[in-house]
Amino acid sequence: MLLSLNRMGPGRYALYSIGVLVxxxxxxxxxxxxxxxxxSSQWLQFPPPGWTLKWYRxxxxxxxxxxxxxxxxxxxxxVMALSIALGLPAAFALVRGSFPGRVALRAFFTSxxxxxxxxxxxxxxxxxxxxGLNGTFIGFVAAHLILALPFSIICIVNxxxxxxxxxxxxxxxxxxxKLEAICRITLPSIRxxxxxxxxxxxxxxxxxxxxxxFMASPSLQTLPVKMWTxxxxxxxxxxxxxxxxxxxxxMAVMALAAFIRRRSEP
Amino acid sequence: xxxxxxxxxxxRDLVKRFGPTTAVDGxxxxxxxGEFLTFLGSxxxxxxxxxxxxxxxxxxxxxxxxxxGRSVLSVAPNKRNIGMVFQRYTLFPHLSVFDNVAFPLAxxxxxxxEIEQAVKETLALVRLEEFAARKPxxxxxxxxxxxxxxxxxxxxxxxxxxxxxxAALDKKLREEIQIEIRRIHRELGVTILYVTHDQEExxxxxxxxxxxxxxxxxxxxxxxxxxxxxxxxxxxxxIGNSNFLPARVRGVDAERTxxxxxxxxxxxxRTDSALASGGxxxxxxxxxxxxxxxxxxxxDANYDxxxxxxxxxxxxxxxxxQREVVTPWGQCLMVRQTGDAEALSHAGTxxxxxxxxxxxxxxxxxxxxxxxxxxx
Ligand SMILES: Nc1ncnc2c1ncn2[C@@H]1O[C@H](COP(=O)(O)OP(=O)(O)O)[C@@H](O)[C@H]1O
Ligand SMILES: [Mg+2]
Numbered sequence: 001m002l003l004s005l006n007r008m009g010p011g012r013y014a015l016y017s018i019g020v021l022v023x024x025x026x027x028x029x030x031x032x033x034x035x036x037x038x039x040s041s042q043w044l045q046f047p048p049p050g051w052t053l054k055w056y057r058x059x060x061x062x063x064x065x066x067x068x069x070x071x072x073x074x075x076x077x078x079v080m081a082l083s084i085a086l087g088l089p090a091a092f093a094l095v096r097g098s099f100p101g102r103v104a105l106r107a108f109f110t111s112x113x114x115x116x117x118x119x120x121x122x123x124x125x126x127x128x129x130x131x132g133l134n135g136t137f138i139g140f141v142a143a144h145l146i147l148a149l150p151f152s153i154i155c156i157v158n159x160x161x162x163x164x165x166x167x168x169x170x171x172x173x174x175x176x177x178k179l180e181a182i183c184r185i186t187l188p189s190i191r192x193x194x195x196x197x198x199x200x201x202x203x204x205x206x207x208x209x210x211x212x213x214f215m216a217s218p219s220l221q222t223l224p225v226k227m228w229t230x231x232x233x234x235x236x237x238x239x240x241x242x243x244x245x246x247x248x249x250x251m252a253v254m255a256l257a258a259f260i261r262r263r264s265e266p
Numbered sequence: 267x268x269x270x271x272x273x274x275x276x277x278r279d280l281v282k283r284f285g286p287t288t289a290v291d292g293x294x295x296x297x298x299x300g301e302f303l304t305f306l307g308s309x310x311x312x313x314x315x316x317x318x319x320x321x322x323x324x325x326x327x328x329x330x331x332x333x334x335g336r337s338v339l340s341v342a343p344n345k346r347n348i349g350m351v352f353q354r355y356t357l358f359p360h361l362s363v364f365d366n367v368a369f370p371l372a373x374x375x376x377x378x379x380e381i382e383q384a385v386k387e388t389l390a391l392v393r394l395e396e397f398a399a400r401k402p403x404x405x406x407x408x409x410x411x412x413x414x415x416x417x418x419x420x421x422x423x424x425x426x427x428x429x430x431x432x433a434a435l436d437k438k439l440r441e442e443i444q445i446e447i448r449r450i451h452r453e454l455g456v457t458i459l460y461v462t463h464d465q466e467e468x469x470x471x472x473x474x475x476x477x478x479x480x481x482x483x484x485x486x487x488x489x490x491x492x493x494x495x496x497x498x499x500x501x502x503x504x505i506g507n508s509n510f511l512p513a514r515v516r517g518v519d520a521e522r523t524x525x526x527x528x529x530x531x532x533x534x535x536r537t538d539s540a541l542a543s544g545g546x547x548x549x550x551x552x553x554x555x556x557x558x559x560x561x562x563x564x565x566d567a568n569y570d571x572x573x574x575x576x577x578x579x580x581x582x583x584x585x586x587x588q589r590e591v592v593t594p595w596g597q598c599l600m601v602r603q604t605g606d607a608e609a610l611s612h613a614g615t616x617x618x619x620x621x622x623x624x625x626x627x628x629x630x631x632x633x634x635x636x637x638x639x640x641x642x
Contacts, residue, residue, distance in 0.1 A: 170356035172344045173321060174370035174417065181344075184373075188360045 030247060037240035044237055055241040065242065068226035075222055076205040079144045083201035084194060087152035095160045110150045120146065121214045135217030143215050144205040151204060152197030159193020192261060199257045203250060271298040274457050275320065275425060280329035282315050289315040291481035297459065302451050304460045306468040307478030313461040317427050320459065322346050349418030353430040355410045357402035363413050364398040370421040388420040391450060408439045428460045444470055465505050477501050499631040502550045509599045511549040513630065515541045523630045525549055528595035533571035535628030546633040553602040555627035558589060558619045569622040577617045591621060
């Protein structure tokens with residue numbers, strides 16, 4: 001390697017320090033909120049005068065928080081399933097197809113990543129108002145799906161492009177029908193891309209708040225939306241507990257992704 | 267393969283166009299049962315496309331493919347019961363070697379004990395029994411292609427297609443696997459259509475070779491046929507080494523065509539096609555059919571053609587002596603001498619010698635673009 005750390009001499013310690021500082025900078029708010037959620041002070045005093053699990057108890061004793069977390073999980077899982085169910089055929093068409101406008105369509109599929117989310121939220125609000133989807137479960141899923149789909153399509157397209165179609169041909173020559181070859185050979189071979197797309201889709205829905213605020217009704221709120229509305233009323237350490245739980249789930253999903261990746265490497 | 271074996275695969279007037287390119291341009295071939303037929307040609311000559319049409323991955327623009335006398339064009343590729351080994355590595359990456367080889371039987375819903383038995387036997391055939399539990403990523407390129415061969419043979423297809431399966435391997439490994447392929451062909455009697463751009467590989471493996479050029483089959487025959495009686499300068503240049511001398515046709519009789527070389531010497535060669543007197547032609551002669559002597563005396567009366575040359579270089583190759591000589595018109599020719607080569611071994615660079623050959627060993631071709639085919 002041209003830029004080898006070992007050949008940089010003392011300069012590398014400067015690099016190490018910068019690395020550690022950046023990591024701390026990124027982690028600090030998360031550590032801060034996690035510590036506060038275990039602190040005994042009502043007023044989010046820092047450093048905490050003592051330690052307690054009271055805020056977590058309050059969180060789990062409140063049916064509205066439980067409802068929010070269940071809604072988030074349900075929406076996330078639905079978004080994940082639909083994002084793969086729609087993303088797979090779309091990716092196959094984009095990679096394998098030879099229809100006119102394929103390249104343009106591919107760019108179009110990634111456009112929700114470019115449009116500012118607030119604009120998307122206002123547009124969806126207007127449309128869903130007509131369709132009567134605001135405040136409904138379907139509305140939530142549809143809105144999050146728009147954000148998640150580009151990610152799952154990109155993940156699957158990349159995996160599919162790295163898969164030699166001759167392998168699928170080999171399966172067909174062996175006697176498998178096209179469908180059988182895709183299900184038994186191609187899909188298992190690109191499973192890492194599919195998993196990555198699924199996990200991304202879940203996470204995008206799991207911590208999405210802007211679209212959620214527009215979609216939510218008093219009786220249907222995802223966890224981030226519930227946190228947002230609670231925050232506007234009072235600043236309670238229960239919010240810190242909710243934040244910590246949100247982050248823990250996110251980290252668990254990321255760890256799962258890393259685990260799957262490591263396991264499937266030969 | 268004896269010519270009495272029945273025809274198994276018949277390719278008739280096959281044409282395949284991709285937009286403006288004509289990949290296959292009227293190929294007709296009959297392949298006998300149990301035959302090893304090789305498509306030999308440079309890259310882009312339509313070999314893979316022809317093979318893919320036989321496999322069913324491409325539909326021809328025109329023509330037909332018959333197996334056992336019946337057209338298979340309407341048969342889906344997974345129903346043709348043909349085995350195939352591809353140029354690239356195509357093992358299923360997530361399955362073990364055993365499961366890769368078992369796959370064709372699994373999709374045929376064979377009972378488990380039968381699958382196990384067949385996979386074991388086939389892995390033994392390619393000498394990879396002890397690798398059954400490995401994943402493809404843990405195998406070398408040569409091993410992967412042997413597993414691919416086992417996967418293509420395990421369901422006992424009558425026809426095996428191989429598209430440059432050894433192209434990515436180094437020379438030594440290639441030769442090892444060529445020997446394996448020959449043995450397997452002998453043991454199983456399966457009909458093989460093999461694609462390669464390597465003339466040595468084609469000669470080593472095949473019963474017959476079909477030489478491809480620009481989507482056409484230029485000549486079909488055994489290796490000896492192609493070497494001894496090439497149909498044109500392209501085939502002569504592709505199979506083995508050859509010298510091409512520019513020549514003008516002087517006279518044609520039943521057996522020999524007399525041609526005049528650029529220095530005015532009149533020599534002769536055999537020809538199959540009718541040539542017009544006075545026309546431009548090309549005289550082809552193999553390096554080992556040329557003989558160098560001191561003075562004007564040929565070793566025997568059969569060497570009826572002569573040209574004065576200057577020795578430029580000699581290379582000792584153990585079993586032969588390779589010499590480069592320059593003709594009066596400045597062309598460099600290759601001469602390979604075996605056996606009694608010592609007579610001239612003292613001749614140094616610049617020595618004036620006489621090059622002679624037997625007119626029956628030379629061939630006269632019509633002048634074509636192919637007559638400048640590179641020596642391989
Ligand atoms: N799918 C395709 N689309 C367009 N052109 C193709 C396609 N497949 C092959 N060709 C063209 O057809 C010609 C023959 O190709 P191929 O059969 O692969 O040659 P070979 O196997 O002898 O190298 C080439 O000019 C190639 O570019
Ligand atoms: Mg090819």
